[in-house]
Amino acid sequence: xxxxxxxxxxxxxxxxxxxxxxxxxxxxxxxxxxxxxxxxxxxxxxxxxxxxxxxxxxxxxxxxxxxxxxxxxxxxxxxxxxxxxxxxxxxxxxxxxxxxxxxxxxxxxxxxxxxxxxxxxxxxxxxxxxxxxxxxxxxxxxxxxxxxxxxxxxxxxxxxxxxxxxxxxxxxxxxxxxxxxxxxxxxxxxxxxxxxxxxxxxxxxxxxxxxxxxxxxxxxxxxxxxxxxxxxxxxxxxxxxxxxxxxxxxxxxxxxxxxxxxxxxxxxxxxxxxxxxxxxxxxxxxxxxxxxxxxxxxxxxxxxxxxxxxxxxxxxxxxxxxxxxxxxx
Amino acid sequence: xxxxxxxxxxxxxxxxxxxxxxxxxxxxxxxxxxxxxxxxxxxxxxxxxxxxxxxxxxxxxxxxxxxxxxxxxxxxxxxxxxxxxxxxxxxxxxxxxxxxxxxxxxxxxxxxxxxxxxxxxxxxxxxxxxxxxxxxxxxxxxxxxxxxxxxxxxxxxxxxxxxxxxxxxxxxxxxxxxxxxxxxxxxxxxxxxxxxxxxxxxxxxxxxxxxxxxxxxxxxxxxxxxxxxxxxxxxxxxxxxxxxxxx
Numbered sequence: 001x002x003x004x005x006x007x008x009x010x011x012x013x014x015x016x017x018x019x020x021x022x023x024x025x026x027x028x029x030x031x032x033x034x035x036x037x038x039x040x041x042x043x044x045x046x047x048x049x050x051x052x053x054x055x056x057x058x059x060x061x062x063x064x065x066x067x068x069x070x071x072x073x074x075x076x077x078x079x080x081x082x083x084x085x086x087x088x089x090x091x092x093x094x095x096x097x098x099x100x101x102x103x104x105x106x107x108x109x110x111x112x113x114x115x116x117x118x119x120x121x122x123x124x125x126x127x128x129x130x131x132x133x134x135x136x137x138x139x140x141x142x143x144x145x146x147x148x149x150x151x152x153x154x155x156x157x158x159x160x161x162x163x164x165x166x167x168x169x170x171x172x173x174x175x176x177x178x179x180x181x182x183x184x185x186x187x188x189x190x191x192x193x194x195x196x197x198x199x200x201x202x203x204x205x206x207x208x209x210x211x212x213x214x215x216x217x218x219x220x221x222x223x224x225x226x227x228x229x230x231x232x233x234x235x236x237x238x239x240x241x242x243x244x245x246x247x248x249x250x251x252x253x254x255x256x257x258x259x260x261x262x263x264x265x266x267x268x269x270x271x272x273x274x275x276x277x278x279x280x281x282x283x284x285x286x287x288x289x290x291x292x293x294x295x296x297x298x299x300x301x302x303x304x305x306x307x308x309x310x311x312x313x314x315x316x317x318x319x320x321x322x323x324x325x326x327x328x329x
Numbered sequence: 330x331x332x333x334x335x336x337x338x339x340x341x342x343x344x345x346x347x348x349x350x351x352x353x354x355x356x357x358x359x360x361x362x363x364x365x366x367x368x369x370x371x372x373x374x375x376x377x378x379x380x381x382x383x384x385x386x387x388x389x390x391x392x393x394x395x396x397x398x399x400x401x402x403x404x405x406x407x408x409x410x411x412x413x414x415x416x417x418x419x420x421x422x423x424x425x426x427x428x429x430x431x432x433x434x435x436x437x438x439x440x441x442x443x444x445x446x447x448x449x450x451x452x453x454x455x456x457x458x459x460x461x462x463x464x465x466x467x468x469x470x471x472x473x474x475x476x477x478x479x480x481x482x483x484x485x486x487x488x489x490x491x492x493x494x495x496x497x498x499x500x501x502x503x504x505x506x507x508x509x510x511x512x513x514x515x516x517x518x519x520x521x522x523x524x525x526x527x528x529x530x531x532x533x534x535x536x537x538x539x540x541x542x543x544x545x546x547x548x549x550x551x552x553x554x555x556x557x558x559x560x561x562x563x564x565x566x567x568x569x570x571x572x573x574x575x576x
Contacts, residue, residue, distance in 0.1 A: 058427040060573045086430040097425035099337070101344045113333050114429045142344075158425070 006034040007074075009088075009165045009196040014069040015054055015061045017220075024050050025061075025220040034165065037192035039211035039228065040200040041309065047220040048200035049094060052170050055198070056091040057082050074165050087116050090164035094171055096155025100144030104135060104154055107143055111158035125161050132190070133157040134183065149180040156184065160191060167191055169199040173206060185210050204309055207231075216312055224312045231308060239273035239301040240281060241265070245294035256280055256287060271301070330431060334439025335446065338413075342447055351408075355401070356454045362397055363458045366390045387469035391459050392542055395476040398455050399483055399538050402448070403512045406484065409448065410491020411505035413440045414569070418499045423572075433569035437562055441485075441492055448484045455480075472544040479541020482554035486534045487512060489561035496568040 010032040017025040025047050032038055040048050053059040054071070057078050061069050071078040076085040099107055105126060112122035130136050133153045138146060143154060152175065159167055172188065173181045188210050191197050201207065207214050207228050214231050216224040224231070245268060247253075253262045253270060258280030263271045274280050281298060288295040342348045370389050377383040417423040426436050456477055462468060490511050495504040512534075519533030530536045534557060537550040 056428040058424055058573065083430040083432060086428060089428060091424070091428040093421060093424045093428075095421040097420075097422040099341055099422055100420070101341050102337075106340065110333070110337050111425065114330075114425070114431070116430060 006036075008032065008072075009034050009074055010055065010198075011072045012055060012070070015051070015071070016069065017050055017054060017059065017062050023220065025054070028220070028222055030055070030215065030222070032166065032196040032198060034196055035193060036213060037188065037197045037199070037211045039207040039214045040198060040217060041202065041204070041207055041214055042200075042217035043202060043313070046217040048217055049170055050220075051217070052091070052168050052198065052200055053093075055166075056089050056168050057086050058091075058093075087162070088165045090115075090159035090162065090167045092155045092159040092169045092172060094174075096151055097158070098143045098151055098154060101142065103140050103142055104130075104146075105139045107154065108157055108161055112161045115162035115164070117162050122161075125163070129157045129161040132160070132187065149176050152176055152180075153184070156187065160195075163195070165195055167195050167197045169197065171201055172199055173201070173203070216309070218313050223315075231312075238276040238279075239271065241269060241271050241297070241299045241301065242284070242295065243269045243297045244288065245296055246292060248291060248293060253284075256283055258283065268296075273301075330435045331439045331442060334426075334431075334435065335443035338440055338443025339447055342409075342443075351405075352451060355405070355451060358401070359394070359398065359454050360458060363390070363394055363455075366393055367462075385469055386462060386466050387459075387472050388544075390462070391469075391473055391476060392544075394455060394459065395480060396542055398452060399480060399535060399542070402452070402480075402484060402487060403516060403535070404509065405451075406448065406487035407491050407494075407505045407508035407512065409444055410488055410495055410508055411501040412495070413444065413492050413504075414495040414565075415498050415501045415504040419501065427573065433566040436569055437492065437496075437565045441488055441562060444488050444492075445481075445485055448488065449481060452480060452484065469544070475541050475544045475546050478546070479538050479550075482541075482551060483534055483538045486554050486557045486561075489558035489565075493561040493565040493568070496565045 008031055010030070012028070012030045015025055015028045015030075016023070028047075028051060030038075030051075040051065042048050050059065054061050055078075057071075060079070061071075071085075073085040074088045076088070078085040099110075102110070108126050108129065109122050112125050113119070117125060130139060133156055135150070135153055135157060138150055143151060146154065152172070156169070156172060159169065169188070173184050176184065185206065188197055188199065192210075192212070199206070199210070211228045214224070214226060214228045215222050247268055247270070250262055250264065250270075253259065253272070258274050258278040259272055260275060261273045263273075265271055272280075272284070285295065285298070287293075367390055370386060414423065417426070456473060459468070459473060487508075491504070491508040494507040494511065495501070498504050498507070515533045516535050518529040519536045522529035531553075534554065537553045540547045540550050
């Protein structure tokens with residue numbers, strides 16, 4: 001029987017980083033298994049890019065020995081044996097690192113060889129990667145002449161051409177049109193089947209549609225981590241919004257068994273809240289039909305990711321403030 | 330890996346129109362200078378023939394031509410070295426190299442050899458023109474060889490300086506001006522120092538080229554060029570390593 005839990009491809013412990021006197025990352029730890037897509041979510045300046053730079057070896061964490069920090073890629077220590085470990089990483093930075101004067105084919109072959117692929121294998125990988133990223137038609141074109149969307153795809157192609165175990169994508173869908181975003185998300189999902197993917201984003205929809213797991217970053221710390229399905233339930237409310245063309249008095253609605261509160265939104269619209277374990281919508285529907293309230297719409301309340309995100313980050317801020325005041329007093 | 334990086338450097342250079350333009354203009358300048366020298370030589374040849382031990386065609390044409398090439402190279406090398414690292418930083422392509430399984434040694438040596446090969450190719454016009462004289466007269470091959478070797482070593486030292494300055498900054502223009510300042514500064518210090526044994530003569534690459542230019546192979550001069558290049562290449566590696574520390 002194959003391993004039930006897939007291997008850990010990336011393990012980072014206690015990463016800290018300061019730029020000058022400003023501490024950008026505080027003791028950050030992260031773990032990733034094969035076949036997982038992790039979304040790193042956060043406001044601008046939360047430290048997402050710095051974290052990804054450290055995970056890919058472009059930036060060294062502060063005083064590795066003292067803090068006991070380590071980064072392991074497929075079990076290889078990135079800080080001690082960087083050249084070995086980096087062969088397993090594919091990295092797309094915020095600005096795709098493209099040599100604009102080269103053709104797409106030449107550039108991708110260079111990227112593959114750079115990660116230690118043999119010429120034969122690189123040529124084969126080129127054909128496959130071009131097909132995966134939808135670059136078949138532009139292979140001979142000069143990168144500088146391509147549109148932004150194609151350049152982004154070339155950027156992703158260079159990150160995956162050597163079939164790395166860990167793929168790190170820094171805001172992969174920035175500046176793309178909706179169709180391209182959809183294509184890229186499908187591609188990321190596919191990549192997540194065979195490798196581990198970390199992507200940073202400030203788009204919640206992206207997390208919703210692509211990621212298995214979410215880590216929310218704020219002020220250089222991970223403040224929340226869970227599966228993305230769980231995150232959507234975070235702080236969700238049970239209730240619905242109804243619109244009645246011929247509404248009864250408020251007290252009549254409140255009288256229905258199971259309904260805890262009714263709040264009128266307009267003359268015909270009401271927000272109805274109920275306890276999470278009961279669902280009075282059936283009773284309400286039956287009553288509406290009998291009394292001739294002319295029900296038009298019944299929409300279950302759903303916390304949007306935006307709300308969840310705001311709630312979590314706000315909780316993070318207040319917690320931090322509490323800590324700060326606790327320390328000073 | 331070093332070869333791969335060097336080839337990438339060459340491919341990028343040759344895919345830019347400005348490279349071809351520089352190449353064409355330089356060949357034109359060399360040819361002009363060569364023909365002017367040849368003309369002057371033909372004019373004074375009758376008088377030279379009356380001397381007991383007249384200077385040959387190689388020393389009167391080749392040596393000044395190589396000397397001019399060496400001087401031009403001083404102005405020219407920074408224009409090519411400026412791109413090496415500074416432009417990669419500015420275009421954010423440097424991240425590709427930093428996140429790839431390469432050490433700073435690979436990056437520096439790859440770029441160094443890539444540009445050295447290119448500048449050597451740029452300079453091949455000079456000996457090629459000189460060898461056309463073989464159809465009419467006998468040439469001093471020893472003198473030509475010593476000049477070519479000297480010019481190659483000189484180029485290596487210029488590229489090493491330029492590479493290091495380029496590693497210090499994000500702005501290619503600053504890298505160019507910085508490298509030019511170092512090279513011209515060393516040259517001016519050399520010609521400005523009047524005393525025979527002044528240390529300024531010792532640290533100037535162009536001064537060490539003079540022996541090669543006169544056809545004298547001195548292992549001391551060769552060692553100077555090797556050391557000079559090695560020091561700046563090591564400094565560049567150090568700087569790229571620090572890149573990961575300071576961001």
